[in-house]
Amino acid sequence: MRSQFESSYTLKANNPPMSDYQLWHLRLGHIGTNNLLKIHTFVQGMDNANLAPPESSVCEGCIYGKQCHKPFAESQTSRELMELIHSDIIRPIRVPSINKARYVLTFIEHRSQYPKCYFLKYKDAQAILA
Ligand SMILES: [Zn+2]
Numbered sequence: 574m575r576s577q578f579e580s581s582y583t584l585k586a587n588n589p590p591m592s593d594y595q596l597w598h599l600r601l602g603h604i605g606t607n608n609l610l611k612i613h614t615f616v617q618g619m620d621n622a623n624l625a626p627p628e629s630s631v632c633e634g635c636i637y638g639k640q641c642h643k644p645f646a647e648s649q650t651s652r653e654l655m656e657l658i659h660s661d662i663i664r665p666i667r668v669p670s671i672n673k674a675r676y677v678l679t680f681i682e683h684r685s686q687y688p689k690c691y692f693l694k695y696k697d698a699q700a701i702l703a
Contacts, residue, residue, distance in 0.1 A: 594624050594626050597609060597613075662696060673694050678690065678701060
């Protein structure tokens, strides 16, 4: 098990030397192999580097970077019908509808998940309460 301060970036004296590929992969923010090979002529000091990717290299940082959260557990809170309603206004739509509506006001009843939406020309109280 690794210590608190040890990671894949920790250079230890007994570790084998880092390859040019690994070094530039880390220096350039975990860049992919294809992009690394494309830019090697543009970066100063990189032209003589051996950028052949190792056959079996696993970058710990890349693995952590690609992880995502597990979904949240489903809420166990039971609510009565019409006790909780979610609402939102969708921002101005660039292309208005046939009726010149540029906003969409949405309501979703939490328990039944019943949705309802209204199309609005303007985002003001008078338009919403009309
Ligand atoms: Zn990486």
